[in-house]
Amino acid sequence: MNHSTAHQASVSPPPQLLVVGTGAVGGYYGAQLAKAGATVSTVHRSDYAVIRERGIQIDGLQGSSLFRPAHVLQQVEIQEQAPDYILVALKVLEEIDTASIIRPAVGKKTVILLLQNGIETEQRIADAFPDNEILSGLAFVCLSRTAPGRIAHSCYGHLAIGRYPRGESQAAHQLAALFEQSGTACVVSDDIGLERWKKLVWNAAFNPLSVLSRATTAEILANPAASHLVEQVMREVCRIAEAAGYRLPDGIVEKNLAATRKMKPYKTSMLLDYLSGRSMEVEAILGNVVRAADRCGIAAPHLQSLYGALSLLARPASTAENQ
Amino acid sequence: MNHSTAHQASVSPPPQLLVVGTGAVGGYYGAQLAKAGATVSTVHRSDYAVIRERGIQIDGLQGSSLFRPAHVLQQVEIQEQAPDYILVALKVLEEIDTASIIRPAVGKKTVILLLQNGIETEQRIADAFPDNEILSGLAFVCLSRTAPGRIAHSCYGHLAIGRYPRGESQAAHQLAALFEQSGTACVVSDDIGLERWKKLVWNAAFNPLSVLSRATTAEILANPAASHLVEQVMREVCRIAEAAGYRLPDGIVEKNLAATRKMKPYKTSMLLDYLSGRSMEVEAILGNVVRAADRCGIAAPHLQSLYGALSLLARPASTAENQ
Numbered sequence: 001m002n003h004s005t006a007h008q009a010s011v012s013p014p015p016q017l018l019v020v021g022t023g024a025v026g027g028y029y030g031a032q033l034a035k036a037g038a039t040v041s042t043v044h045r046s047d048y049a050v051i052r053e054r055g056i057q058i059d060g061l062q063g064s065s066l067f068r069p070a071h072v073l074q075q076v077e078i079q080e081q082a083p084d085y086i087l088v089a090l091k092v093l094e095e096i097d098t099a100s101i102i103r104p105a106v107g108k109k110t111v112i113l114l115l116q117n118g119i120e121t122e123q124r125i126a127d128a129f130p131d132n133e134i135l136s137g138l139a140f141v142c143l144s145r146t147a148p149g150r151i152a153h154s155c156y157g158h159l160a161i162g163r164y165p166r167g168e169s170q171a172a173h174q175l176a177a178l179f180e181q182s183g184t185a186c187v188v189s190d191d192i193g194l195e196r197w198k199k200l201v202w203n204a205a206f207n208p209l210s211v212l213s214r215a216t217t218a219e220i221l222a223n224p225a226a227s228h229l230v231e232q233v234m235r236e237v238c239r240i241a242e243a244a245g246y247r248l249p250d251g252i253v254e255k256n257l258a259a260t261r262k263m264k265p266y267k268t269s270m271l272l273d274y275l276s277g278r279s280m281e282v283e284a285i286l287g288n289v290v291r292a293a294d295r296c297g298i299a300a301p302h303l304q305s306l307y308g309a310l311s312l313l314a315r316p317a318s319t320a321e322n323q
Numbered sequence: 324m325n326h327s328t329a330h331q332a333s334v335s336p337p338p339q340l341l342v343v344g345t346g347a348v349g350g351y352y353g354a355q356l357a358k359a360g361a362t363v364s365t366v367h368r369s370d371y372a373v374i375r376e377r378g379i380q381i382d383g384l385q386g387s388s389l390f391r392p393a394h395v396l397q398q399v400e401i402q403e404q405a406p407d408y409i410l411v412a413l414k415v416l417e418e419i420d421t422a423s424i425i426r427p428a429v430g431k432k433t434v435i436l437l438l439q440n441g442i443e444t445e446q447r448i449a450d451a452f453p454d455n456e457i458l459s460g461l462a463f464v465c466l467s468r469t470a471p472g473r474i475a476h477s478c479y480g481h482l483a484i485g486r487y488p489r490g491e492s493q494a495a496h497q498l499a500a501l502f503e504q505s506g507t508a509c510v511v512s513d514d515i516g517l518e519r520w521k522k523l524v525w526n527a528a529f530n531p532l533s534v535l536s537r538a539t540t541a542e543i544l545a546n547p548a549a550s551h552l553v554e555q556v557m558r559e560v561c562r563i564a565e566a567a568g569y570r571l572p573d574g575i576v577e578k579n580l581a582a583t584r585k586m587k588p589y590k591t592s593m594l595l596d597y598l599s600g601r602s603m604e605v606e607a608i609l610g611n612v613v614r615a616a617d618r619c620g621i622a623a624p625h626l627q628s629l630y631g632a633l634s635l636l637a638r639p640a641s642t643a644e645n646q
């Protein structure tokens with residue numbers, strides 16, 4: 001069934017795709033889908049002028065390439081023909097009303113793929129578009145925006161996508177086939193929530209701590225008290241996930257720690273956001289798991305501590321440094 | 324007995340005092356003791372030249388005053404006559420070997436007063452000078468060094484001093500009488516360890532969190548998650564203190580929170596240290612309480628979380644911000 005879907009995709013008219021939130025993740029995966037034959041347009045709040053003129057340069061592991069979107073837009077507009085897919089790679093922030101942003105382009109049959117971090121972030125979009133299929137997706141990859149219209153792709157990775165909240169999806173298989181054609185490994189999951197919790201094990205530990213202490217992954221693991229904290233946070237996430245209905249694989253904590261020890265010293269995406277003065281996804285990555293713990297009656301003192309410090313650091317008018 | 328001691332102090336030859344570590348705390352209390360008639364010399368690692376020339380200016384609540392020490396020294400030297408008291412106001416840091424620093428001036432009868440933050444910091448000095456009386460003391464006051472040789476005294480406060488590890492002390496009463504004469508309230512405690520734990524309730528919560536989030540006390544209390552964290556940390560300190568043999572007064576957490584809500588927005592001393600690039604007393608204020616919890620078998624997940632993040636932030640070669 002997967003094979004016939006992939007085959008079908010290559011002979012049907014190319015799918016129309018709109019990428020909204022075209023930072024590093026949106027730009028890179030948009031480029032991959034275009035490489036596989038999709039007609040990909042992009043929307044840019046910042047970098048619009050540069051990308052309209054010059055396209056998006058992707059500096060990858062095997063050299064650079066240029067991605068020229070079919071259309072470069074400054075905001076989501078009503079399309080002549082509604083796109084088959086909208087790939088949303090906006091950050092999950094209180095101040096970003098994703099549903100309102102994408103609404104002009106959402107047609108009756110448009111499938112919305114949310115390629116975003118965190119847990120329990122999809123329901124708002126599902127509520128806003130009750131008749132559209134929602135896919136939820138995760139990118140396991142090292143990508144960063146190094147300049148306007150320029151993305152560095154510094155390690156291979158893979159995608160996991162699946163129907164929200166769960167279940168089989170023809171559309172997910174079609175997208176996965178396109179990604180695979182472009183050289184991006186893409187797993188289709190019928191329980192994408194589980195994948196989100198699995199990714200959160202790493203993110204909830206390393207992202208907040210990296211910001212609070214301005215540290216790379218290697219610096220975190222080299223400090224005994226910090227390394228101990230990482231492990232405790234990961235174990236809390238596993239307990240909360242289980243109580244929320246997602247039993248994570250045995251040994252996931254140890255595997256995450258071992259894999260991180262093998263990585264080059266790495267600045268988390270949240271640390272890069274912080275150092276650049278950009279908003280951090282505190283609620284998607286940390287607040288939502290603390291609230292899930294409360295809801296499920298699971299103690300989460302380590303996560304609560306990180307959340308207390310990080311949500312305070314992320315307060316809108318942080319003035320202490322300037323007083 | 325107290326009264327006769329105080330009276331005796333005023334007719335005996337004035338006590339000789341050496342203040343070592345003459346930042347805001349050492350400078351201010353040295354000045355107070357000089358005001359009460361003691362002969363006070365001071366040792367300055369930094370600010371030596373300025374203070375030798377101009378003395379120490381104290382900008383207080385009722386105007387400014389000038390303190391001219393009897394002798395201004397750049398390092399502790401062997402004294403012709405060993406001082407009656409050495410007041411140590413050095414920070415408690417791994418890299419500061421207090422015993423070696425003060426050793427040249429410690430005579431057979433010299434009483435050593437450690438006016439420092441944190442808990443379980445005195446034993447090293449007691450071990451180094453087994454025949455000398457050790458007093459331990461705490462300053463509850465708002466003091467800051469605003470420029471070389473200049474101290475701002477922005478709120479009244481009091482001192483608590485007492486014999487280490489516990490018990491009655493004639494010397495403590497003599498010093499207290501001098502402080503009282505100068506207008507500084509000074510309580511003599513025969514269980515100074517209890518006073519240290521009481522002060523730690525506030526310090527272990529507000530100092531680390533203020534640094535991790537660059538926040539004033541008011542900003543901390545205005546953030547629900549941070550405010551919740553402060554309370555949890557305070558309750559952990561109480562449980563650890565009790566297990567370590569120091570039962571803290573009922574309602575101490577609520578009293579600390581209420582008092583802090585009434586304060587003007589305040590930057591903790593640790594935050595001021597951090598913002599100025601000075602070393603922070605992470606081990607005295609946080610590491611020692613986490614180790615006490617381990618030793619006593621008390622769970623301290625909130626303290627451990629703050630300790631993990633803060634000891635990582637305080638690592639010697641913090642490079643993340645510059646990379």
